[in-house]
Amino acid sequence: MTSIPVVVETIVRKQPFLEYALLEGIVNLSALARWLRPEVERQVERPVNEGAIMMALKRMGSRLELLSNMRFRRVIGHLGDVVVRSNLADLTYRNSPSLFRCQARLLEHVHESKEAFCTFSQGVGETAIVLSHSLVAAAEEIFGSERQVAKSESLSSITLKLPAENSLYPGVYYYIFKELAWDNINMVELISTTNEFTVVVHDDDIHRAFSILMDVKRGAAL
Template identity: 40%
Template sequence: MRTVSNCVEDILISQPYLEEALSRNIINFSALAIELTKPISEMLKKEVKPGAIMMALRRYNPPVTLSNSVKMKRMLQNLGDITVRSNLTDFTVKNSNTLIHNHAKVLEKIDDESKLFYTFTRGIHESNMIISSSLKDFITTQLQHETFLGVQDNLSAITINLPQDNSKIAGLYYHFFKRLAWEGVVLYEVISTTNEFTILVEDEYVDKAFTAIKRVKN
């Protein structure tokens, strides 16, 4: 049987900004309880008093990662260099029996091009290649028999070097996404390796995105 506390938890988990604000004690509990009276009453299919909701809000224990744990603070303070690469093109191609063969030809081409930016991700139904725009014509020609799902120019990549053991800290990426969302930055792609985190944005967002990432680090 669902309770008021269950409903409060469901609402807060689905709205992480609200959950974080609650954990930092910057929300008026009484006002929030009144705001949640109608949705919680509908969830329980009975009338619920704001007082019961306010009591549930005060008893709610947010995840430790949202309360700025010591480990999280140390991890953010130890973020490494932030690198920006511009003049990139993103190719999205439908997976096929010939794509890997054609991709191998691309790798041969860029083997001696150490200064090029290049990433390749293969999904279940499509693959994604991000590469310096200077090779756009070559890629278009090399993959001319593949099915292009999208091609986007004027992109920039911002890469953050992550500390060791970053994969053992829950909620690390949340801080990046939260700050970028607050700054109104639209992410075109997200790329991650074990110790690197890269976001791809259209050029118009690169300055705001870089500033947002620096604020997370600082």
Template identity: 40%
Template sequence: MTTIPEVVEDIILRSPFLVEAISEDIINYSALARKIKPEIEEKLYKDVQMGAIVMALKRLKPKLMTQHLEKDILEYIRSMGEIIVRSDLIDYAYKNSTTLVPKQQKLLSLIQEQKDIFHASSKGVYETNIVTSKWMSSELEGIFSGEELLSKIEDLASVTMRTPTSYKKDVPGVFYYILRRLAWENINVVEIISTKHEFSLIVDKSSVNTTFNMLHNLKS
């Protein structure tokens, strides 16, 4: 039989913003209980007392992100390397085909001698994504002529950080913590590109300064 605490937890975990507000003690439990009461009653097929919902919310807090975990995340972020910003990027998405890989190889041979270029690609089940410097767009589009272009997003920038190579402890939630902070700033992340020891956030160029400042403040 489903209980009130189980339904409350399910509702709260659907929203990262509510999770943060509860874990940081910056939410009015009574107001939140009134807001989610109709959904709880609908799921349980019965009337539910406000006091029971408030109690469930208060008991949920220890299960959410603890202060100790947040401390570990911030320590990990502060140990990351320098923040590198690259501007004037374009994001392409092409439908996968039998001719796509040879064209990618041709593109890579063209850019391998270019030291200042930004280039990253990833292959999914149905499509291949390529993020590259704007000044390479004409060459890229020429090479991929005849392929099905699914999307093209211009006026982008990347913010890249190196993850610590000597950090001994696994710290869950690092990317979630960063993305949550960006969501609070109303920043849309177009792409996330990662390797073993670095990751890049691709954002609209109008958001790159806010993104850089947010990451710099976390490191500081």
């Protein structure tokens, strides 16, 4: 038989913003328990007292706070350099057998212009290219025979370097990205490697996004 605390935690963890509200203590536990009660009863297949749900929420909140302090402050507080780039564009093309040859030709242009920025993100059906605006004309000529899926200009990026142990702690990206989501900042692209990640946003959002990420870094270090 599934226990009430297990069911409550499963439901809450599937809703990140609800989990965040519980962690920050900004949600009315009594009201939340009433809202959760029908789903909890459905899963445990028996009547459930709201008090039992409230108790499960209180225990979960305490545990989340402890884990948050232990895990995320250790990682976020040791974020490395922050690099901001402007004058970027995002071109997305449908994958094809000839796409790789086009990428190689574009990289030749990048090599000739050492100040230019260019990165590829290949998915199952399409490939996104985030590059300096100065390379857009050359890229569209090189990829002229390819099917362009989308194009966005007037973009900027923020690159954060993560400590090596970031991969040991689940939820590190969520901890950072939820701050951007709460401020209604849309991420056009996300580029990541083992120890760094880059968020690409519209120029209008770059100052807010930078301030938010710096506040996250400073707050974790306190």
